[in-house]
Every structure is written in C-alpha cells, then in structure tokens.
Amino acid sequence: MARRSWVRAVATAAAGALALMAGLFGTGPAHADAADGARGMTVRFVEHELFIGSEPPNAFVAYRWKVAGEGAVHHVHLTVDLSGVADFAEPAPSEHCDGNLCTLDLASATSDYHAITLVPKPGAAIGSSGTMTVSGTASDATVTGDHVTLTNGRTDLKVSAFADEPDHVPGDMLTFPLTVWNTGRLPAAKGVELRIDTTAGLHLQGSWANCRDVSASGRGGHIVHETLCDFPTPVEPGRRYALSSPLRVEVGDEALHDEIIYAFTPLAGAAPANGPGTPLTLVPDGATPSDGNSEPSFTTYVDSVNHADFAVTGDTATGRPGGHATLHVTVVDRGPALVEDLLDDDVALSVTVKLPPGTKATKIPDGCHVPGTDGSYRGPRLGWTTYECDFGDPAPGDRHALSFTVAIGPRTPAVSTGRIQTEEFFEGFDPDASNDSAALTLRLAQDGSAGGGSGFVSGGWIAWAAGALALAAGAAAALSRRSRAGD
Incomplete structure (x- = not known):
C-alpha cells in the first residue's frame, strides 16, 4: 500500500511539472513552436x-x-x-x-x-x-x-581547329592562323578575349600591345603558360574574323607530350591596357563556315621525339654472414624533356630494386613498397628481397637518394649481386637505355674488416681466429724447442 502511494505521488509531481512547463512554453504541437527558432x-x-x-x-x-x-x-x-x-x-x-x-x-x-x-x-x-x-x-x-x-539571344563563339602535331624536335616552329566566328543571335558587342594556354614544352613567340602574360597557377592540370589578348572589335553574328598574324609557337627543350589550348570569350568591359608593341588585331574573313569546330575553344596536342634521360647508380658494400650492410643508390632525372602524361595527373617515375640474393631488407626508404601494391599494403614491408619505389611528378634535375639496409644470411655467396632498374610508364619513356639499370653488389669480407657493413663480427669467426692464433703460437714454440735441441 505504501508503494502505491509512492507511485501516485511521483505521478502527481510529474503531472505538475508538465503543467508548469506547458504554462511556460505553450502546449501546441512541436512543429508549431519552430517559429520561435x-x-x-x-x-x-x-x-x-x-x-x-x-x-x-x-x-x-x-x-x-x-x-x-x-x-x-x-x-x-x-x-x-x-x-x-x-x-x-x-x-x-x-x-x-x-x-x-x-x-x-x-x-x-x-x-x-x-x-x-x-x-x-x-x-x-x-x-x-x-x-x-x-x-x-x-x-x-x-x-x-x-x-x-x-x-x-546569345553570343555563340567558335574557334578554328588544327590537327595534332606529332614527331617534333626542339627548335621546331608551329604556326596557328586562328579564326573566330559567331553562330549566335547577339554580337560580341564589346569585342572578344583570346586565351592561349600551353604546357611546359611549348613557347608562344612574339609580344603585342593588346596581349599580356598572366599567372597560370589557377589553370590546373599541366598548364604552365597563359597569355590573354583583348580585341575591342565587335564580332557580329554570321561573320568570321582572323588574326592579323598567325600565332607562332616554338617547341622547347622540355617538350615531350604537350598541348596548346586557344579559346575566345566575349569581352564584358573595355579592354585593359597592356604592354608595348604593335597590336594583334582581328580582320574580317568572310561568312561563318558551314562546318568546323562547334566550341569556343580547341586543344591541339603536340608530341615530340623523347630526349628525356633517367639514370640510376648502384653501390657495392661489404659485410659478413649474420651481420648487416647498407646499399646506397640514386635515381636522377637528367631531362631535358619533361616527362608527363596529359591524360593522368598522377604520373610517377618508378624503379624496381632487387636486393642481392641471400639478403633481406631490414630498413627501406619512404616511397618504396612491396611489388604489386600501391603503397597502401598493410602487411609487413620489411623482410622482402624486391621493392618498387615511386617518385611523383618527375622533373629535370630531380635527384633521389635511396638507402637499403639488409641482413646477410648464412648462405649468402661471397659475391652477391642485385639490381636497380627504371620502369616504363608509357611507350618511349627513356630512349637512352645505357644508364637505366645498375648493380647492387654485396661482397663478404675476408680480411676482418666489415667494410660497408655494420661491423658485426660473428662468434664463429672469433673462435676461428682464436684457433688460428693458438696454432701459430704452438708452431712457434715447437720451432723454438727444435732450435735448442740442435744446439
């Protein structure tokens, strides 16, 4: 009975609390109160x-x-x-x-x-x-x-298209006689702007009063040069216009896989003041063509004969069974061509490192991983005999030093040779194959010096040395006794 009274008392108190809250905050549906917040x-x-x-x-x-x-x-x-x-x-x-x-x-x-x-x-x-x-x-x-x-109505600008350019060499000059036309119903009344984007291996020639170089940092991808030219000439519907002189672009030492992008857009305001020189202008060039490029921009791809060179150097170290040795190798991008894939922003130079037979890695460089994985492999990275190492965005002049520490097994040959080798990531990666690989040699020490190894000396070797010393001492004593007996 006492328990029922306690329950009724709690219920009554809860009801009173609810009534008090209702009096303070209102009793309508929850969504109706949302207007307060x-x-x-x-x-x-x-x-x-x-x-x-x-x-x-x-x-x-x-x-x-x-x-x-x-x-x-x-x-x-x-x-x-x-x-x-x-x-x-x-x-x-x-x-x-x-x-x-x-x-x-x-x-x-x-x-x-x-x-x-x-x-x-x-x-x-x-x-x-x-x-x-x-x-x-x-x-x-x-x-x-x-x-x-x-x-x-709108302004619909189109720009001329050009075929891709293969098999070029540094020093070649490319010519682009650009034209622009308007298939829309409104003129580009204040004129047009021409944007010229190029990758590292292409260099726009000339300087004009109405053109200026701007930063290409916001363009993304592989674009490194950007030039803007402003033309106050209205571009009327149904009319085509040509540049007063064609664009000339030189193929540079950096060239391998390159592109030039040219695009016209209507000017929104007055053309800004630019640098010195004669202006590049637009001149009437007849009626709108019945066919051709259907966009205000176009990209021409320029491929050059590869003259990039990647070189690797190997190393020779010494050590003893049961000890360790460290092998140092280098990977150098000697250029001058810039190796990049215009269809892939994540280009990486890769090398394969095969450690000398009879050894296993105990320490490897960052950027190296187990073969067949992408670096996200969560298994053991040490203890393998072969590794792949990647270097993103290779650029001329880059030099990468790698060090591998290995444990020397009991059956390692007296001279054990591994290898470092560059890997192709597209056809024609490196035309000079003479320096694409190098030996990684481990020699077992024979004279008590660990050379490039860790300096580890095994107990067996110590016993062998102690025995040799004892044998030498015994022989010396015997010779001494024989000498005295002869006297």
Missing part, C-alpha cells in the same frame, strides 16, 4: 546570367535549395516569378506553370534542385532582357530567395 533554407539560381540560345532555342533555368543544419524542413512552397521576362519568354508547354508563376511543392526538403525550360515568344525582340526571381515558404523554416537575369 526557425531554421534557414536558401534557394539559389545555378547561374545568375542566362541567355535564350539558338542551339537549342531555349534556356534552362535551374535553382538549388539547401537547408541549414541537420534534418529536413516541411511543407515547402517555391515560386519562380517570370513576370519580369514575360514580354519575350514563356515556359515550355511541358512545364507546370500558371501564367507567369511556376511553383513547386515539397512535403519535406533538405538539399536538391529543380529546373524549368523557357522558350522565346514568337516575334520577341532579340536582345530583350529582364529579371526572374525565386522565393518560398516553409512551415518550420525561413526561406531566402534569389534572382537571375535572362536575355533573349
């Missing part, structure tokens, strides 16, 4: 300047939403308002829109995106422009919207 949800257009193009003749208006914090928000209603562009654009028939409003309802939302398609109205003026907005509401979040500018 509403979460945030942002809706942003993917692009903030859109054009109704001619290929295809429409515009894709994409927007994304993202919820701050963990979990979803609920009862979301998003609206894209097209009234600012209604004079020249309308939703495609497949879109679910009512008049100038396109809506999207979501029971819950975290992060996602949606897109609608707009087409030009019949007879709409080319160049018309306006603003669209996106906004929204949610039952438990504050929604922040966005806006985007839409223009009827």
